Amino acid sequence: MDVLGLVKIRIRRGIGLAVRDTVSSDPYCVVSCGTQKVKTKVVKGNCNPIWNEELTIYIKDLNVPIILQVFDKDTFTDDDNMGTAVIDIKPLIECVRMELESLPEGTRVDRIAPDRHNCLADESCVIWNQGKMTQDMILRLNNVECGQVEVQVEWMEDLEDYEEAMDMKIEPKDAKWKAVFKKKTWHDRFVNRIRRGHGHGHEHEHV
Numbered sequence: 001m002d003v004l005g006l007v008k009i010r011i012r013r014g015i016g017l018a019v020r021d022t023v024s025s026d027p028y029c030v031v032s033c034g035t036q037k038v039k040t041k042v043v044k045g046n047c048n049p050i051w052n053e054e055l056t057i058y059i060k061d062l063n064v065p066i067i068l069q070v071f072d073k074d075t076f077t078d079d080d081n082m083g084t085a086v087i088d089i090k091p092l093i094e095c096v097r098m099e100l101e102s103l104p105e106g107t108r109v110d111r112i113a114p115d116r117h118n119c120l121a122d123e124s125c126v127i128w129n130q131g132k133m134t135q136d137m138i139l140r141l142n143n144v145e146c147g148q149v150e151v152q153v154e155w156m157e158d159l160e161d162y163e164e165a166m167d168m169k170i171e172p173k174d175a176k177w178k179a180v181f182k183k184k185t186w187h188d189r190f191v192n193r194i195r196r197g198h199g200h201g202h203e204h205e206h207v
Contacts, residue, residue, distance in 0.1 A: 004062065007033075007089060009055045010152040011040050011068075015138070017047040017147040020072035020080040027082055029149065030069045033057050042073045047147075062090060068149060070141060083141025085119040089153055092135045095126045096155050103128045114140070121148045 011029050019025055027049050028042040036057045043049035057066070066089065070082040095109045103109070107128045112135075114120035121140040126133060134154045141147040 002060070004059045006056055006058050006156040007066065008154040008156055009057070009066075009068075009087065010154075011051045011053050011055060012150040012152065013051060014043075014047070014049045014070065015148040015150065017049070017070060017141075018082050018144050019047060020082060021045075025080075025082060026073040027070055028073060029055075030071065031055050031057065031066065031087075032069070033059070033066045034061075034064050059089075062093065068139060068151070070144075070147065070149065081143065083144035083147045085139035085141050085149065087137070087139070087151065087153060088118055089135075089155065091124075092126055092133060092153055092155055096133050100128060100133075101131070105129055109133065 009031055011031075014027055014029075017025055017027050024045045025047055026042050026044050027046070028040050029051065030037060030039040032038075038055040038057060040051045040053045040055070043051065066087040068085045068087055070084075072080040072082050074080060091110055091112050098109070100107075100109060105128070108125050109128055110126040112118070112120065112124045112126075114122060114124075119139050119142065121138045124135060124137045126135045132154055134152055136152050137150070139149045139151060141149065
């Protein structure tokens with residue numbers, strides 16, 4: 001299956017994370033999608049950690065979920081689970097498909113309300129800014145007593161972005177998938193698939 005694109009996930013901060021040590025935790029985030037897995041640094045002794053890190057993964061199938069997990073780093077035992085959330089990028093992709101490059105900077109293209117079908121803790125907005133479509137999210141962590149994670153998600157479709165991402169910490173780092181991004185024809189194939197609505201069974205209305 002062809003690669004559809006890259007997702008850049010900016011892990012900004014944790015909010016009110018669960019205590020897993022005596023009085024605090026040593027949290028870090030793991031983002032996984034299929035066989036890929038990338039993670040942030042560990043922040044020592046802080047249940048409101050600031051990460052401000054960018055993690056990048058590639059997407060082959062929009063129906064394969066992007067999972068964010070938070071763990072407490074332990075030295076002598078297995079790392080403790082501090083919650084899980086699903087990052088839903090389909091609303092962002094639908095906005096990209098609208099091809100709204102002429103919008104004024106800072107335009108709010110769409111807003112997604114929290115409900116039982118997503119992991120949003122608050123309303124999430126898709127914004128057109130500096131020639132890019134991004135979505136800010138505050139994710140509610142599940143399977144834990146408390147905690148949220150603030151992230152920003154960006155769908156990359158410029159060849160320059162692909163080349164830049166190749167220098168990032170993307171896993172797996174095998175030559176086979178990296179070679180895909182070196183083929184200029186891949187960009188055209190990706191854009192055509194997005195315009196045809198590949199991976200979607202519905203349209204999203206915007207006002």
